[in-house]
Amino acid sequence: MSTLSVPASGDVPQVEIIAVTPELAAKWLKQNTRNRHLRKRAIGDYARDMAAGKWRLNGEAIKFAADGTLLDGQHRLHAVIESGVAIPFMVVTGLANETQETMDAGRKRSAADAFGLRGEVNATVLASVLKRIWMWKQGDLKFSGNATPTTAECTELLKRHPEIYRSVEIAVRTHQAFRYLPQSVVGTAHHVFSAIDADATVWFFARVGDGAELSSGHPILALRSRVMTDRAEHRRTPDFQYMAYLIRAWNALRADRPLARIQQAADAPMPLPK
Template sequence: MTTTKTAALPKALAGITHEIIMITPAMAEQLLGYNDSNRGLRDGVTAAYARDLTAGRWDFNGETIKIADDGTLIDGQHRLEAIVRSGVAAPCLVVTGLPRTAQKTIDTGARRTFGDELGWRGEKHANTLAAVLRRIVLWEADYRLKAGRFRPSEAEMDAALEAHPDARNSAEFGDSKGSAAVLSASQMAFAHWLLTQRDAMSAAWFMDRLCDGIGLGPGHPVLALRDRIRRERDAHRGTIGAEIALALVITAWNAVRSGNSVSKIQLPKGGLSAESFPTPR
């Protein structure tokens, strides 16, 4: 049997300590008072953390609150601010005694995405599934257009996957059929999921015809939709915004459900707004 020696720690680390502490809102507010050199606070991140704390979805993951040897907070401001906003205490790993120069190397690596996380778990179509789950959270929070500061957290997207396991089928559909409908995989996948919630059999037929156009005669809403999508892509160098794509799909779906014959798929007069955004029937 071979043995290895553990290298001695450098003397520079002698004053650094770590401890798991239950950070209360009052403690978090006090620590934030020593926050004078961090990047600007991103409200969407803080709000997402606060929602997770309030909903009891906050998981201890070993990420640290970092405090320099002069008492300055150099990392962890978003978590601390979320504790203050939510009024909920949370366990945090607190590292103290770091040199102030350590701040320059914090958060400089490649950010792990939720799609990466799903892939590590063995989920198929991970990136498209992550995009669908994000849109589900936004849709259920009544965000139809730009979400502003509302940023779905990983815990919220995990909860969406638990509540809507059929999102996996939609992600698979988007990855396999998206290009055929001249939409991106994520756009196709979310439209598939959303319409399936209304009527699974009708949605399967509608989405298949959006892909292949088979058997559609003049005046059929799906034929008009395919034409409008192509024109939108031609006008915008091959891309089409997610909100516009979804609004057009829903408008065509509603026309099919109503038995209407149309030659064009039109967006609401005056453009899309939270009030005018169509809802699947």
């Protein structure tokens, strides 16, 4: 369908399901004369899902006013162009122009919401750990958030790496015993360290949690001291620094090297676990 039929005045809006090609999306965007500023990250997120075949017809419509003005859907249409594939959409025409003011007024459903609806245990922690692991695997070692995973990408990551469930369990358990480290970072570190030495990872996080069997100069003791000091001094420590603390303690332990203090400047490169 290359043109939109406009209902006569007084008619109810019309609804169709249309396979929107990149060419059709470009044509419709010419009718985008009154809309919000584009969010490039949202377009990229949508386009990745579309290109990967993960986009689903979910009832969210591309909406047009009775005079043909595009009211809602500009990000999805730009994503169709970026993805280079045709995507089926519900398309609503014949709306009053003023209805645009009430569109997208609700809060976007997050990955945590989606996992919760599926009945996943610890859905919020699961979503946050998946997000951090996805970013780490993309090379965003400082969790800058320049690109973040969609719910579909989180789901696919969990499907490929079901062992992440165990990392989430350890993150929750460690936090219950020692509440000074973010669960999302602990779960991410557990997943990354487990790929290097699974047995050592078990002992490492058990000791991070309980602090037992640690003599003076032990790397985990230095780690626990550092994060407790940060909390006591009300320092605003970003997640990537917590990740760096864990990696520095892990690397020292693996090298059988004493560690009295852990430091990580904000502008320092992220250390890599060994």
